[in-house]
Amino acid sequence: MSYLLQLLVSGLVVGSIYALAALGFVLIYKASRVINFAHGQFIAIGAFTVYALVVYLKLNVWLAFGLALLFTALVAFLVEKLFLKPLVGQPIISVIMVTIGLASLLDGLIHLTPFGGGNFSLPRFLPEGGVSFLGVSVSYPQLLAVLLTALFLAGFGWFFQRSTLGAAMRAVADDQMAAMSLGVSVEHVFALAWAAAGITAAAAGFIVGTVSGINLESLVAIGLKVFPAVILGGLDSIPGAVIGGIVIGILENLATGYLDPLVPGGGTAEVFPFVVLLLVLWFKPHGLFGTEEIERV
């Protein structure tokens, strides 16, 4: 029983990290209908910024984290202004191609820094070991991942429900034309959505870096791993991204725990979530919580 419980808790922890990474992806899609293939690169920028500030400038890790959130938000904001804004109204495929190109560009730029290749590790700022209960163990970095995810969700929840800007973003997500006619600056909202996505990406990068070290390829891979999470949860649903991320995390762990011994070589965690994803999409093509759009012709 404790084995199953451990798998579920580990899945929840990993899923929280996916959820945090997925959050930024959904924020952009929800506001602007843009699928951002460069999300992994923003995660990497956040992680490397924290590392650089802590290791080179010897800043306190939490101060570095705060600055990295701001810096990544600024980069994402500028990226939107420079590359995405001119594409408003263009076919979606053009926008997608731009984000794919953006991923390559950012990859290339990161490779021009000392962080392109190599493995890096943040100096330890959390105690060793972790928390144990009912035969289940969770490390402090993993615990931090869950807490930060919860914190960001609560923060964004408040922002969208209570703040004027959040209401404007929701209005744009619901109907751009209607929002515009009410005086909401759609361009401004798009840029803010990217900045908010930058913040969550930086947070995810920081967490991944704390849990498993900092490596460009691994960080970018996390950016791609959010795809099944957001598709499962629904591309435009913030709660969906969280639930999708957690479900994927738990499915991966259950597959490793129970299916791997049955398959020579194991590795079912890489496949099983996608099988479940396909089954879910069979019945719910817009994901568990995605908006079902009805087009009238």
Next chain:
Amino acid sequence: MRRLGVLILLALSFGFAQKVHLMWSGAITGPTSDAGKYYAQGVEDYCKYANEEGLTGGLTIVCETRDDQYNNANTQRNFEEALERGDPAFLGYSTGGTLQLKPLIQEVGMTYIPASYHIGNIDPPNNDYVFLPIVSYSEQVIALLEYIAKEKPGAKVALAVHPSPFGRAPVPDAKKAAKELGIEIVEVQEMAKGLDYTATLKRFANKGVEYIVYQNVAGPVATMIKDAKRLGLNIKHAAAHYAGGPDLLRLAGDAAEGVIWVTSYYMPYEDAPGAELVKKLGKRYNRPADTLESVHYPSGMLAAAIAIEAIKRAHAAGKPVTGDAGRAAVYAEMLKLGFDPGLAVGPVTYTKDDHVGVDHMRVLEAKGGKFVPITEPFQSKLFRKVHYGK
């Protein structure tokens, strides 16, 4: 005045020295670039050093490092370009790229030195022109199993391998060797990049696993080692060449203490000529500390040194060193090559039937944040028996 004359003479001789191109194609960006970046720097620096120190027999070796992004199609394009230009040898990188290129390498007769130590690179068919710089992954893993069998007879072992031909390479030989050694391979787990390996580790622990042997890259291994420590598992960790090293220490921190690692290369902090050379080149070419610490830096240096030595000897024998004839001449030299650049724990020797350069390795253990050797250089006793049946 005399000094000026000598300088002019040197400049002229450099200018007129025959240029021979040598290309390396590997992952400076993309997957495994954490190794490829340093490997490329090793190739570049050794090449510059060899030219500057006159280790090229009067030739000017023009080394070119190309980023193939771990993409076989790019590797093939680079290889074909080198072939068309008349390069006499080629420095490769990945397992996939080498295995895919083997038929072409055989067809054109180009000496090919990969960074992949997959035994399939030098096994038939199409294996005449591929040369491994150091012992294969299979021999590394079997050496670890031999060490484990000595330390704990009858031990229960799990293999945690990369989900790729690179990771799977030593599995069949390791299974045969385990039988011979009387140890039990409880499970072979393919292990991709992940954020948590609790499920895998708990399963291993439930099966009584005492050792995990890794044929992987440092990132996932570090996470697994940290998770094992957090879970308080009494499991020892043993890493093949690419799974361990200073990168693992950097990523896993204290959790890496006690990890054993097998490699043929010297560590930069050791009292060895190769270690001195690493420091000297790193300083001369302004490489950062992480380059000097990386085991992939001397790995690249060794690959370049092997190719340059063969080219130099072909040239010294009065043979052409470019084009079809150059490829044949360099290959002929490879088959009788024997020299010791000092970067690894044994000399580089090749024959027609032996395409492994450095035949020895050592087991090192992480102690106080450093890998320190705990064995003398040795060869696996079982590898030849289980792999070649002799």
